[in-house]
Every structure is written in structure tokens, then in C-alpha cells.
Amino acid sequence: MSHYQKQDRGESRKMQKRRxxxxxxxxxxxxxISDQEKRVLExxxxxSSKNVSEIVREAIELWLAKRKKLCLDN
Structure with missing residues (x-):
């Protein structure tokens, strides 16, 4: 069987979908976001070899930690 051919594992079509x-x-x-903000993110x-989602999550975590430290959120 060719490397590029799908192998039938006896699973139904529904099960073959991405898990x-x-x-x-x-x-x-x-x-x-602005064009400038997008350029900075890129x-x-x-x-950093991180994707945009990872960078934004990290920024949110830092922002939340700063608010917590300043006792702005209880």
C-alpha cells in the first residue's frame, strides 16, 4: 500500500473524522486590532516561536496578575 493511501482500520466514517x-x-x-498592533504581534x-493565541493568553494572564496584585479584583 502506498504511503499516501488511507488505511482502512475498520472504523466507521464518523470515527475516521479528526478526533x-x-x-x-x-x-x-x-x-x-490596528495594523501597527498586528505588525508587532507578527x-x-x-x-518567540509562539502563536498569536499564546501571546494574547500570556498578556491576559499578566494583566490579571497585575490587577490582583493591586487588589482591584476580589
């Missing part, structure tokens, strides 16, 4: 990772994040937040992704 969902139970630990995957499922919440989506959409936001608008530069950070290249230099």
Missing part, C-alpha cells in the same frame, strides 16, 4: 482533543481550548474571543510570533 477532538479533550484538553483543547474551546472558547473563542474575537477582537479588532514580530513577536517570529522572535
Amino acid at each position: 477532538r482533543d479533550d484538553s483543547a481550548l474551546t472558547n473563542v474571543v474575537s477582537l479588532r 514580530k513577536i510570533t517570529r522572535s
